[in-house]
Amino acid sequence: xxxxxxxxxxxxxxxxxxxxxxxxxxxxxxxxxxxxxxxxxxxxxxxxxxxxxxxxxxxxxxxxxxxxxxxxxxxxxxxxxxxxxxxxxxxxxxxxxxxxxxxxxxxxxxxxxxxxxxxxxxxxxxxxxxxxxxxxxxxxxxxxxxxxxxxxxxxxxxxxxxxxxxxxxxxxxxxxxxxxxxxxxxx
Numbered sequence: 001x002x003x004x005x006x007x008x009x010x011x012x013x014x015x016x017x018x019x020x021x022x023x024x025x026x027x028x029x030x031x032x033x034x035x036x037x038x039x040x041x042x043x044x045x046x047x048x049x050x051x052x053x054x055x056x057x058x059x060x061x062x063x064x065x066x067x068x069x070x071x072x073x074x075x076x077x078x079x080x081x082x083x084x085x086x087x088x089x090x091x092x093x094x095x096x097x098x099x100x101x102x103x104x105x106x107x108x109x110x111x112x113x114x115x116x117x118x119x120x121x122x123x124x125x126x127x128x129x130x131x132x133x134x135x136x137x138x139x140x141x142x143x144x145x146x147x148x149x150x151x152x153x154x155x156x157x158x159x160x161x162x163x164x165x166x167x168x169x170x171x172x173x174x175x176x177x178x179x180x181x182x183x184x185x186x187x
Contacts, residue, residue, distance in 0.1 A: 004122045005041055007070055011138075012048065015067040019060060028052050042127040049134040061134055066141030074146060081150035085184050091176075112174040114143060119163045119170060130164040143172055153179040 009029050016025035028051045030036045036044055052061055080103070088094040095107035104115045119125075124135065140157040147155045154177040161167035 005044070008068070008123055011068040011070060012064075015064045016052070018067065019056070019064060024055065028055060040126075041123060045123055045127055045135055046131060049130070049132060053132065053134055062137050065134055065137030066144065068138040069142035069145065070138075071142070071145070074142075077146055078149055081146065085150060090181055112147070112176070114172045114174060116170040124164050127164055129166060130162070133159055133162055133165060136162045136164065136170070139170070140172060143174060147174050147176070151176050151179060151184045153177060153183060
């Protein structure tokens with residue numbers, strides 16, 4: 001059976017271990033003496049993020065969480081972006097397509113924006129409100145990988161709004177670096 005908690009534990013463990021060691025990763029994911037094993041998902045999410053934030057500086061925390069993205073549905077979303085690119089002649093046209101708008105894409109001042117009117121994270125379905133944006137940074141990592149593959153350039157993703165932080169939408173700004181339309185269009 002699909003156990004999102006186990007998937008998240010594994011992703012966070014690996015991401016923390018990659019910047020520190022196995023012992024620290026265990027403490028963050030499972031708590032002292034595996035105390036987190038008895039926590040329900042909303043409590044585990046909040047406590048894990050607190051342990052992460054207390055152990056690392058903000059830049060490292062963001063990088064760790066960006067590396068926790070699961071990649072779920074990546075191929076399907078990449079195919080969708082590639083279809084939009086193939087039928088567009090520039091970024092504004094790409095994000096102005098009716099299908100792009102329906103998927104939450106928009107374009108402003110040279111940047112792409114992606115918004116959701118709901119929280120897409122199944123781990124947060126029972127969380128009323130988060131204490132910080134830390135948990136949500138995995139979606140910026142997911143979007144970074146997705147848009148770098150689609151546009152074949154470096155991408156910076158900034159999380160600007162989060163429903164679980166009290167905003168009306170989830171919103172990310174996606175900046176393409178050293179990008180030319182011909183590289184995305186395969187020309």
